[in-house]
Structures are given as C-alpha cells and as structure tokens.
Amino acid sequence: MAKKPKLTHRQKRRVAANRKRRIQDTSQPEAERNTDNLQAGKVVGRFGKHADVEDLQGTVSRCHIRRTIDSVVCGDQVLFQAGDETGEGVSGVIEIVQDRHSVLTRPDFYDGVKPIAANIDQIIIVSAVLPSLSLNIIDRYLIACEDINITPVVVLNKVELLEPDERATVEQQLAIYNELGYQVYYASCKTREGIDEITALLNDKVSIFVGQSGVGKSSLINQILPDAEELVGAVSNNSGLGQHTTTAAKLLHLPTGGELIDSPGVREFGLWHIPVEQVTRGFIEFRDFLGGCKFRDCKHLNDPGCIIRQAVDEGKISPARFASYHKILASMQEGRPSHSGQT
Ligand SMILES: Nc1nc2c(ncn2[C@@H]2O[C@H](COP(=O)(O)OP(=O)(O)OP(=O)(O)O)[C@@H](O)[C@H]2O)c(=O)[nH]1
Ligand SMILES: [Mg+2]
Ligand SMILES: [Zn+2]
The missing domain is CATH 2.40.50.140 (Nucleic acid-binding proteins)
Structure with a gap:
C-alpha cells in the first residue's frame, strides 16, 4: 500500500494558503458586485x-x-x-x-412550475356565465390560494346576461362558497353591478385577477381604473372560449392606494405542482375530518370507514364539492407532465 506522502512545513503552508484563496474565490461574486449604483x-x-x-x-x-x-x-x-x-x-x-413574501405559481406543461406574480396579498378569482360557469375551475384556484395562504375572493362576472331564474340557480350554486366563508361578488361590466364593492376590496392591497380567458378580467380592471386601457377581446362564437387577449401580466396602481395585477387567462388551471395532501386540505371543509378515516391512506372514495364520505352522506360536505375534489384528483393522474417532479 502506498504510503501517504509527508508534507513539509512549506508545503503545508502552501496548501492552507490555496484553500483560503479558494474559499475567498467562491464568495467573490457577491463581494465584487457593486450595489452602490443600484x-x-x-x-x-x-x-x-x-x-x-x-x-x-x-x-x-x-x-x-x-x-x-x-x-x-x-x-x-x-x-x-x-x-x-x-x-x-x-x-x-x-x-x-428581493425575497418574496408570497408567490402564485402554475404548472406549465413544458416549462415546469412557473411563477405568475409575487408579493400579492389577495387573489380575485374571476369567473363568468360566458364562457360557461365552471365551479371546478373556481375550486382549483381556491386550492392554489389555500396552498399559499392567500385570501381569495370569488367574482362572477357578466351577470346581466342571466334571466332572473337562471340567476337564482347560479346564486344557489355559489352559496356554498359563502357558507365556506369565502367572499362572493356578482358583477357586470355592462351595468356596473358590483364594481364599487370590488373596488373597495382592493384598497391598500396588492391583488391579482386570475381566471379563464374571456371571463372579463381586463374588462373589470378597465371599469375599476378607467385609465388602465387594458386590451379586451371577444369570446369566440365558435368555441365559446376566450381568445387569450392579455398575453403578459401587468401591475397597475389604484388612486386610493393598492395595486392590481391583470394576468393572462388560462384554459385549464393545472394543479400538478401541489401535493395531493395539499389539494385535499385545499377543500377547507374537509379539514375537520382529516385523519379520522379508518385507513390512513384512505382515498375518500369508496373506502370503508371513510369519514369524509360519511360527512357527505350526512349533508356536512357538499356533494358538488366532493365530486369536484375527485374530478381534480383524476385529472392530476391523467394530465401530469412527466417532469413535474411529483410521483
Ligand atoms: N355581456 C358582458 N360581456 C362582458 C362583460 N365583461 C366583459 N365582457 C366581454 O367579455 C369578453 C372578454 O373580456 P376580457 O376582459 O378581454 O376577458 P379576459 O378575462 O381579460 O380575457 P384574457 O385576457 O384572454 O384572459 C369581451 O368581449 C368583453 O366585452 C360583462 O360584464 N358582460
Ligand atoms: Mg385580459
Ligand atoms: Zn376517507
């Protein structure tokens, strides 16, 4: 076996000096960076x-x-x-x-998880009756908000398009969110219903408007801030979907203090970047029951002794929200891109 060479005093000093230099070198970029003119x-x-x-x-x-x-x-x-x-x-x-106190992200099929906006205090989830109302998309955004601990507000826009009986049905559907403690607003950029109430929510906060393309995020922002002049695009007659008019996020100032961010609409709001347990916790009414199922790995579907399922049967959890939960879980299994980092 080769003997370890013995170093002379001089060599030891050289090694120590080199090591010291190496340590200094790695911290060099920070030290060298001139922050005076920033x-x-x-x-x-x-x-x-x-x-x-x-x-x-x-x-x-x-x-x-x-x-x-x-x-x-x-x-x-x-x-x-x-x-x-x-x-x-x-x-x-x-x-x-600088470090962010909050960041809203979404998974991009090709690019992995993408941040959308930073340092936000409030998320305004905009939905509409055209494109047709999707409670499942609202639930997806609520999960994302709960995951990052940001207060969400639900807005249903274009309500002037509803006949009185249709409106009653929609209000019944959305009542579940009120019951869960979320604020729900009905709005119309045509009649200005709800605009002043929504504007008042934005004071002194950084808020972001999110939601499907075509629901009227930019139109609402133009009502709230007439100088904003955000581009607005029609919903396609053929597909009934928005046409991705806003292509880049933009931050605008409110005269009363506070800021709002217009964001590009998405077709689907994927949740692959959020672990399943967090998706489950994102349904806030499930929280009281979590940990109470017979089996630790309960899927809360047909598993024996599932206390969540029991809560649905007893009317303590809305069947619509329960169905939405399973729809989200199923879509996470189907559509997850291979590089999302989740298994
Ligand atoms: N009837 C009716 N139409 C509205 C209302 N608000 C917006 N719209 C229309 O809805 C369409 C889409 O509005 P946008 O403001 O561009 O929607 P968006 O959510 O910003 O869409 P993206 O930028 O693509 O994400 C436009 O034709 C608007 O005129 C409303 O309250 N009532
Ligand atoms: Mg827009
Ligand atoms: Zn269960």
Whole structure:
C-alpha cells in the first residue's frame, strides 16, 4: 500500500494558503458586485426576456434580466440599474430580486412550475356565465390560494346576461362558497353591478385577477381604473372560449392606494405542482375530518370507514364539492407532465 506522502512545513503552508484563496474565490461574486449604483424598484410588467421596472419616483425602465436570476414576475421588488435613457428601448438591468413574501405559481406543461406574480396579498378569482360557469375551475384556484395562504375572493362576472331564474340557480350554486366563508361578488361590466364593492376590496392591497380567458378580467380592471386601457377581446362564437387577449401580466396602481395585477387567462388551471395532501386540505371543509378515516391512506372514495364520505352522506360536505375534489384528483393522474417532479 502506498504510503501517504509527508508534507513539509512549506508545503503545508502552501496548501492552507490555496484553500483560503479558494474559499475567498467562491464568495467573490457577491463581494465584487457593486450595489452602490443600484436602485430599488418594482416589476410592473414582464414581456419575453424583459421586464418593466418602476423606481420609487414612478419612472418605468425596460430592463434586461441578469442570467443568474431564476425568475422575475410582476410584483417583484428588485434592485436594478436604470441605464441611460428611460422609457425607450431596453436600457436597464435587473441585478437582484428581493425575497418574496408570497408567490402564485402554475404548472406549465413544458416549462415546469412557473411563477405568475409575487408579493400579492389577495387573489380575485374571476369567473363568468360566458364562457360557461365552471365551479371546478373556481375550486382549483381556491386550492392554489389555500396552498399559499392567500385570501381569495370569488367574482362572477357578466351577470346581466342571466334571466332572473337562471340567476337564482347560479346564486344557489355559489352559496356554498359563502357558507365556506369565502367572499362572493356578482358583477357586470355592462351595468356596473358590483364594481364599487370590488373596488373597495382592493384598497391598500396588492391583488391579482386570475381566471379563464374571456371571463372579463381586463374588462373589470378597465371599469375599476378607467385609465388602465387594458386590451379586451371577444369570446369566440365558435368555441365559446376566450381568445387569450392579455398575453403578459401587468401591475397597475389604484388612486386610493393598492395595486392590481391583470394576468393572462388560462384554459385549464393545472394543479400538478401541489401535493395531493395539499389539494385535499385545499377543500377547507374537509379539514375537520382529516385523519379520522379508518385507513390512513384512505382515498375518500369508496373506502370503508371513510369519514369524509360519511360527512357527505350526512349533508356536512357538499356533494358538488366532493365530486369536484375527485374530478381534480383524476385529472392530476391523467394530465401530469412527466417532469413535474411529483410521483
Ligand atoms: N355581456 C358582458 N360581456 C362582458 C362583460 N365583461 C366583459 N365582457 C366581454 O367579455 C369578453 C372578454 O373580456 P376580457 O376582459 O378581454 O376577458 P379576459 O378575462 O381579460 O380575457 P384574457 O385576457 O384572454 O384572459 C369581451 O368581449 C368583453 O366585452 C360583462 O360584464 N358582460
Ligand atoms: Mg385580459
Ligand atoms: Zn376517507
């Protein structure tokens, strides 16, 4: 067996010096980074490879994003170099993204989990009667909100399209959300029903409008903030679906304080990025019963001794929500992209 060579004093000193240098080297980028000429700002728009950053005086610069930065989204607090000209062209650089107190994400089929917006306080889940009302999509967003502990508000838009009896049916369907403690608002951009109430909710908070394409997120924002001039697109006559009019998230200021973010609509809001246990907890009325089933791995379907199923039978849990839960679980099994990191 080869003998370990004995180092001379000089060699030992050299090794120690090299090691010290190596340790210093790895911390070099941080130490070298000159933060003197950086300003604080907030991301108010995100387009392709660039982002619009607003400084503390309200001037907006279009910025490149340092390659080392993981992601930049609307609502991010950043440190940036404003560059020479402001307004025209891409002249600034975002150097540092500050820690986020919250982030709403969604799974992208191709890109893995994508952040949508950061540092939000409230999520306005917009639905409509055209495209047709989907309680399942509302439930999906509620799960995402519960997962990140952000208060959701449910808005049903375009209610002027409903005949009185249709309206009564819809109100009955949505009553479950009131019963669960969520705020529900009925709105119309045509009659302005609900607009003042929704506007009042937004004071001094950072709120994001989310929901399917075509439900009227941008239209509502234009009602709340007439200067917003958000682009609005018709729902397709053929498919009855929205046409993805808003393509990038944008942060707008309210005159009363508070900010709102318009976000691009999605067709399906996947939940593959959220573990099944969190999806289950996302149905807040299940929480009282969790842990009470006979089997620890109870699927809450036809399993013997399922206390959730029993609660449904006893009228303590809404059958519609229970069905929605299983529809979501089934879709998570079917449509999960292979690289989502879940098994
Ligand atoms: N009847 C009726 N139509 C509305 C109302 N609000 C919005 N719309 C219409 O719904 C369509 C879609 O509105 P948008 O505001 O572009 O919808 P969006 O949710 O921003 O859609 P994306 O940007 O694609 O996600 C437009 O034709 C609007 O005029 C409403 O209260 N009543
Ligand atoms: Mg829009
Ligand atoms: Zn069970």
